[in-house]
Amino acid sequence: MKTYRLEFEHNLPIPLAETRDFFTSPLNLAKLTPPKMGFVVTSPYDANSKIYEGMIITYKITPLFGVKMNWMTEITHVKDQQYFVDEQRFGPYALWHHEHHFTEIKGGVHMKDILNYAIPYSVIGRMANKLLVAKQIKQIFDYRTKAINELFGVYRK
Structure with missing residues (x-):
């Protein structure tokens, strides 16, 4: 199985505690996902819910071609105000391991995401990744950056 690794970084002009409060609420994930993906938390x-190790989160998502899918992730690691990890238990990927890291910096927080993933279906999966999936994941994270900027800009007004 071919695995892929992507990293994304972003500086947030807010305190670490505020960053933690936002990113540890499962419902906020929908605010950071492009509307065209039809992302809905079904858990x-x-x-007021906050993530914890062992938490199972279920979603409905429309990743490609208007096909709705169920997705289930588990929060496998949490170190308060430093990082957490979500891993797919059921869904569109053969592997999904997403690390969210938070480091306090002058004027805010440096956020780093490390995503390791794999696509099922061997050669077809590798072609799908090259033609569609990698681009879509990058678009999702680009959207997330824009949404974070808008959300935290509103917080500061």
């Missing part, structure tokens, strides 16, 4: 969490 019974509310706005």
Whole structure:
């Protein structure tokens, strides 16, 4: 199975505690995902829910061609105000391991995402990654950067 690794970095002009509060709420993930993906958290969490090790989060998502899919991830590691990891348990990928790292810097927080993933279906999966999936993941993270900038800009007004 061919695996791929992508890294994304972003500086946030907010305190570490505020960053933690936002990124550890499962419901906020929908705010950072392009609307065209139809991303909906289906787990019974509310706005006060915070991630913890062992937490299972389920979603509906439309990743490609309008096909709705179920997706399930587990929060496998959490170190408060430093990092957390989500891993796919069921969904469109053969492997999904997403690390979220937070480091306090002057004037805010440096956020780094490390994503390791694999596509099923061997050669067809590798072609799909080259033609579609890698570009789509990058577009999702580009959208997320824009959404974060807008959301945290609103917080500062």
